[in-house]
Amino acid sequence: MNPWWLILGMLAITFSIRYSLFAWPNLHFPTWLNQALHYVPVAVLSAIVVPGLLMPEGELDLAWDNAYLLAGLVTIAIAKFSRHLLTTILGGLVTFLLLRGLFGQLPL
Amino acid sequence: MSCSRDSRIRELLDGVRHILPLLLGTIPFAILFGSLAVDAGFSPAQAQGMSLLVFAGAAQFVAITLLAGGAGVAVVLSTTLVINLRHLLYSAALQPHVRHLPSRWRALLAFWLTDEAYAVVQQRYARDDGSPCKHWFFLGAAMAMYANWQVFTLVGVFFGQRVPNLASWGLDFAMLATFTGIVVPMLRNRPSLAAALVASGVALASRDLPYQLEMLVAALAGIVVGVLLERHGRNNLSGEAAR
Numbered sequence: 001m002n003p004w005w006l007i008l009g010m011l012a013i014t015f016s017i018r019y020s021l022f023a024w025p026n027l028h029f030p031t032w033l034n035q036a037l038h039y040v041p042v043a044v045l046s047a048i049v050v051p052g053l054l055m056p057e058g059e060l061d062l063a064w065d066n067a068y069l070l071a072g073l074v075t076i077a078i079a080k081f082s083r084h085l086l087t088t089i090l091g092g093l094v095t096f097l098l099l100r101g102l103f104g105q106l107p108l
Numbered sequence: 109m110s111c112s113r114d115s116r117i118r119e120l121l122d123g124v125r126h127i128l129p130l131l132l133g134t135i136p137f138a139i140l141f142g143s144l145a146v147d148a149g150f151s152p153a154q155a156q157g158m159s160l161l162v163f164a165g166a167a168q169f170v171a172i173t174l175l176a177g178g179a180g181v182a183v184v185l186s187t188t189l190v191i192n193l194r195h196l197l198y199s200a201a202l203q204p205h206v207r208h209l210p211s212r213w214r215a216l217l218a219f220w221l222t223d224e225a226y227a228v229v230q231q232r233y234a235r236d237d238g239s240p241c242k243h244w245f246f247l248g249a250a251m252a253m254y255a256n257w258q259v260f261t262l263v264g265v266f267f268g269q270r271v272p273n274l275a276s277w278g279l280d281f282a283m284l285a286t287f288t289g290i291v292v293p294m295l296r297n298r299p300s301l302a303a304a305l306v307a308s309g310v311a312l313a314s315r316d317l318p319y320q321l322e323m324l325v326a327a328l329a330g331i332v333v334g335v336l337l338e339r340h341g342r343n344n345l346s347g348e349a350a351r
Contacts, residue, residue: 009181010167010188013192017192017196018198022202022214022218025206035335036334039303043303043328044327048323049308052280055312071281079292085286106278
């Protein structure tokens with residue numbers, strides 16, 4: 001089988017999903033749907049972040065040296081008190097790298 | 109409303125700037141993808157072609173893994189569909205903001221609609237400053253994401269074997285920190301907080317579902333709870349007003 005056909009198939013499917021609602025500019029959503037869409041960012045991003053912190057290797061990891069979880073908690077605290085995105089990202093990353101260094105988890 | 113040249117450029121660069129921390133997190137995955145695609149028997153052109161044309165990290169990884177395991181085209185394509193289904197939510201959520209754009213704009217932005225682009229772009233649209241050029245922010249963020257994915261796929265295709273311990277860099281934490289910084293300030297009321305907690309809990313509980321379906325299930329559960337609580341709260345308020 002020619003991989004290019006597979007690639008084109010994947011392109012068609014992926015683009016169709018992403019373009020699905022952009023394709024109908026005159027479609028106006030009913031109130032309940034707009035209300036539901038309002039929760040998309042909070043729900044989707046939480047569903048990415050929390051498993052990312054609790055299971056960085058794909059398995060639940062509640063050990064004290066899970067740098068993802070510890071740094072994640074610090075990041076949440078920074079986000080809550082600073083309400084500033086760049087401060088949160090930098091503070092979180094620095095905490096994460098320090099913890100990884102402390103736990104000997106850096107590939108150096 | 110028109111959009112001056114200056115504000116277009118400003119929005120475009122703003123978009124690039126806001127997605128930068130998310131680029132960091134995708135670099136190891138792009139390198140890994142390029143390297144694995146070549147291992148799986150793709151030519152360099154085909155590996156790069158998949159990144160150029162499909163541009164969906166998770167689906168690209170699973171496709172390569174399935175192919176290496178001897179799966180057929182039908183399996184790979186249906187898996188692509190399932191994995192990318194979550195983009196339907198993004199397409200719906202952003203549609204009200206892009207509906208005024210000509211179709212070539214809408215098609216281009218849809219082609220570039222990733223998790224990362226959605227995260228920063230929805231934040232831009234939520235800022236209520238009445239700018240008529242927010243689609244230039246979208247364009248800048250999405251373009252930067254695309255360029256980054258291409259460059260580091262290429263690095264992976266040619267140098268993948270020589271970059272050691274890719275997964276152990278932990279650069280994916282940059283993405284988690286960015287998403288945290290976006291979500292936490294959005295948790296201003298009980299329905300939002302409940303939506304976040306339920307989505308997190310369901311994502312953990314359904315972690316054994318294949319193909320990132322747990323994300324879709326979790327997001328839908330969170331959305332339903334958010335809407336129910338919002339309505340409940342409003343009913344209580346109107347009940348009190350009636351009394």
